[in-house]
Amino acid sequence: MNRIIPPKHANSIMNVIFWGVGILAIAILVLVIGYLLYVGLPQVNLTFLFTDPIDNGAAGGIWPSIVSTFYITIVALVVAAPLGVLAAVYLAEYSGENTFVKTIRFATETLASVPSIVFGLFGLAFFVVYLQMGFCILAGGLTLALMAIPTILRTSEVAIETVPQSYKEGSMALGSSKWQTVIRVVIPAAIGGITTGIILGMARAVEETAAILYTVGATTTVPVSLFDGGDPLPLHLYTLATEGISLPNAYGTAAVLVILILVITFSTNYLVERYTKKMMGR
Amino acid sequence: MARNWEEFFVEKILLIAAVSSVVIILAIIGFVVGQGYTALGTIGIINFVFGLIWNPDYGLYGIFPLIIGTLSVVAVSLLFAVPLSILGAMFLAEVAPRTMRRILRPTIQTLAGVPSVIYGFFGLIVLVPFMRTHFGGSGFSILTASLILTVMVLPTILSISEDALRSIPVEYKEASLGLGATHWQTIKNVIFPAAIPGVITGVILGMGRAIGETMAVLMVAGNVPLIPTSILSPVRTLTANIALEMGEATGLHYNALFATGIVLLVIIVILLLIVNWVNYRQRVTIGGGYL
Numbered sequence: 193m194n195r196i197i198p199p200k201h202a203n204s205i206m207n208v209i210f211w212g213v214g215i216l217a218i219a220i221l222v223l224v225i226g227y228l229l230y231v232g233l234p235q236v237n238l239t240f241l242f243t244d245p246i247d248n249g250a251a252g253g254i255w256p257s258i259v260s261t262f263y264i265t266i267v268a269l270v271v272a273a274p275l276g277v278l279a280a281v282y283l284a285e286y287s288g289e290n291t292f293v294k295t296i297r298f299a300t301e302t303l304a305s306v307p308s309i310v311f312g313l314f315g316l317a318f319f320v321v322y323l324q325m326g327f328c329i330l331a332g333g334l335t336l337a338l339m340a341i342p343t344i345l346r347t348s349e350v351a352i353e354t355v356p357q358s359y360k361e362g363s364m365a366l367g368s369s370k371w372q373t374v375i376r377v378v379i380p381a382a383i384g385g386i387t388t389g390i391i392l393g394m395a396r397a398v399e400e401t402a403a404i405l406y407t408v409g410a411t412t413t414v415p416v417s418l419f420d421g422g423d424p425l426p427l428h429l430y431t432l433a434t435e436g437i438s439l440p441n442a443y444g445t446a447a448v449l450v451i452l453i454l455v456i457t458f459s460t461n462y463l464v465e466r467y468t469k470k471m472m473g474r
Numbered sequence: 475m476a477r478n479w480e481e482f483f484v485e486k487i488l489l490i491a492a493v494s495s496v497v498i499i500l501a502i503i504g505f506v507v508g509q510g511y512t513a514l515g516t517i518g519i520i521n522f523v524f525g526l527i528w529n530p531d532y533g534l535y536g537i538f539p540l541i542i543g544t545l546s547v548v549a550v551s552l553l554f555a556v557p558l559s560i561l562g563a564m565f566l567a568e569v570a571p572r573t574m575r576r577i578l579r580p581t582i583q584t585l586a587g588v589p590s591v592i593y594g595f596f597g598l599i600v601l602v603p604f605m606r607t608h609f610g611g612s613g614f615s616i617l618t619a620s621l622i623l624t625v626m627v628l629p630t631i632l633s634i635s636e637d638a639l640r641s642i643p644v645e646y647k648e649a650s651l652g653l654g655a656t657h658w659q660t661i662k663n664v665i666f667p668a669a670i671p672g673v674i675t676g677v678i679l680g681m682g683r684a685i686g687e688t689m690a691v692l693m694v695a696g697n698v699p700l701i702p703t704s705i706l707s708p709v710r711t712l713t714a715n716i717a718l719e720m721g722e723a724t725g726l727h728y729n730a731l732f733a734t735g736i737v738l739l740v741i742i743v744i745l746l747l748i749v750n751w752v753n754y755r756q757r758v759t760i761g762g763g764y765l
Contacts, residue, residue: 199659207569210561210564213558213565214578217581217582217585221588224592224593228596275494278487279495281488286488287492296492296495298750299496299498301746302746303498305683305686307687307688307713309686309717311502312717312720313731317509322505338502341495369481370481399588399591401689426589429591430594454584457584460583
């Protein structure tokens with residue numbers, strides 16, 4: 193077979209390079225996450241998590257930011273999850289492939305690619321100024337909802353499309369209407385994928401900074417109503433880090449944010465794995 | 475009869491949800507263009523896009539240095555990210571053993587999920603001081619921003635390229651190996667060429683992500699609105715410009731920042747049209763929808 197030596201050599205050399213690239217990717221992740229946890233975790237304790245910041249975060253804790261992140265994410269999901277999932281049901285079950293559907297797809301694709309700062313501009317011009325909400329949790333949350341819709345839509349659509357045709361036919365044959373089939377057969381069968389989509393949308397809302405920079409304001413008190421300003425974790429970190437307020441508190445905030453994102457990522461992975469196993473098993 | 479009405483209403487509600495994407499994107503375009511349009515009128519499109527000085531205090535709104543800033547950061551990061559991503563995708567799709575794949579795939583996913591403000595913060599406290607010590611200057615530069623961006627766009631390009639490589643029919647590979655080609659020759663001469671449209675899609679989407687990235691670049695690029703002279707010059711990107719100045723902008727300045735948003739939207743839409751065109755071409759070239 194391999195009479196000429198160079199190709200075989202090239203093959204071995206490329207193998208080394210391939211492994212190098214793979215290991216590099218892992219090393220970068222370990223370095224970034226590891227370093228931030230290493231400097232940040234010592235700052236994190238119950239007092240840090242559950243007290244208010246003093247002097248804009250120069251001392252004290254991050255409790256208002258944790259509450260803000262929670263609120264803003266809930267607002268985003270309450271709006272984005274139903275819209276995204278229902279749109280996915282329509283695209284996967286109710287529509288053929290025509291110009292109208294292609295337009296919807298292109299719009300979704302564009303929405304997924306719009307830079308986050310442009311969402312921020314829109315949030316400022318529409319929610320804050322035009323609808324006169326002012327800088328508040330609601331304005332920020334709605335802006336984030338718009339960003340999360342394409343993520344939820346696309347993941348759910350794929351999940352719904354992979355539900356075997358025979359399930360639907362079985363349900364229809366028993367005399368169910370189309371909507372009954374969707375609600376009792378298709379959605380339950382696709383629920384793993386739909387949940388994954390919603391969690392991914394949530395991750396997008398939790399991590400986003402640029403879009404809320406000019407929509408939530410930057411109040412450092414605990415928000416009570418939806419019309420209060422807030423200071424979600426990423427925004428708090430940005431302010432602490434760039435305005436030189438307190439490096440130790442910035443480390444702590446970064447560590448909390450990293451842990452939050454890791455938890456979300458791992459639970460998504462777990463769900464995806466369980467879901468794929470279930471689907472493959474049948 | 476009641477059943478039919480229910481079905482009818484449900485379908486209409488689903489339709490409304492589906493159309494929401496279109497409505498939202500139109501609203502975004504409408505509001506951003508609506509707010510930015512006046513600035514384009516006052517400043518003049520040519521003066522705006524090709525103006526060499528951005529200095530709102532003196533009423534000078536030229537975004538050319540910012541466009542160059544964005545382009546240079548994106549170009550340098552793609553220079554690193556494209557080869558790395560393609561090699562990584564080949565590794566995952568063809569070479570890596572099962573265990574390695576089970577580690578590497580979640581790694582890439584996690585890299586994609588790390589918030590941009592976290593990358594920016596890491597850049598600020600680790601990479602910027604490192605660059606300052608080893609390359610001189612302030613440490614805030616095109617190179618620093620590009621390195622951070624490389625890590626951020628890598629997952630996008632890599633996963634789309636991997637999908638493309640995987641979708642190549644196994645017969646292609648078997649035929650090549652059967653002819654006595656080595657695994658690398660097969661990847662290089664058979665699998666990769668067949669997957670090129672997918673790889674291009676990945677690269678363009680990665681590029682879109684790099685152009686739109688705000689926080690990480692904002693924190694490490696230095697934000698000086700001048701045309702850079704070297705790879706170690708600080709630059710300001712289009713996105714960073716909006717994020718930096720929106721807080722205190724009023725009047726024409728406020729509208730000019732929305733006009734910067736228009737430029738970003740135009741760039742993104744052009745990139746997506748290219749992606750769709752590449753995908754369309756691919757469907758046409760790979761034999762009448764057979765594949």
